[in-house]
Amino acid sequence: MKKLLLILGTLTLVCTAEANAGGPWSDQYCNATTHTIITKDANGTIINQETIETMVCDDGKKDFLHYSGIAKDCREFWFDIFLNGTFVKRKGYVCQKFDGSWEIVYNPK
């Protein structure tokens, strides 16, 4: 009976501790990524190999231009427009392309 309880308890802990990683286009905020740095000498012999784990955080709101490598940077911007007798803030999204020009993109959902 004790063993059964122990197994059940362990299973519950494993299930609740499971993180739903999701894909790159989910709304997950942070992803753990690993980079392996290999140092070679002049003859091509590996003299050092190091794996670094880094946390990359975003809210999944990346535009097509950015994730397909067409733009180097996508970000939101704010501006004031005059509506119903008062200034209100509005948000837009823009990507800077590799030629330096800017492209207004759809608001990511």
Place this chain on the structure above:
Amino acid sequence: MFAKNLTALGKLCIILSSLLLVNCSSTKNVELNSESTFKSVEKDFNNTNHWTHTIYNAIKYNKNMLKKEDQVKQMQAVFFALNNAPEGEVVKWYNDKNQTFGLVKIVSSYPHGSGYCRILFTQISKKGKIRDFTETACKDVAYNGWQFIR
């Protein structure tokens, strides 16, 4: 009593003439949005007074208007360029679904009063038709947004 009425009349005259002077001192129209965000891509119309041509022109004008979603993109491009882009840099948007695009380029900037003005070249396009605008937008320290001078 007569003198009192005369004083009141004099005051009224001063107020009216002041208002008249203020109105005449500036012939420039100030708008709060770029023309390119709400005007039609169509600019060539039949120049007659016949009612059939008026209807034809109105249909032509509306047919070549940008859809709301494209007007929003053009507005975003205009304000992003005004607030962020240096002279010569181009801000564009595309919409393949509607076969439309727009672009904004800041041509020059100069100080004006307690703020500054920027001259911008804007372009909108729908199904191969293109229309260009050249506008001036000014921003004052005491004022939140941009004012478009026409």
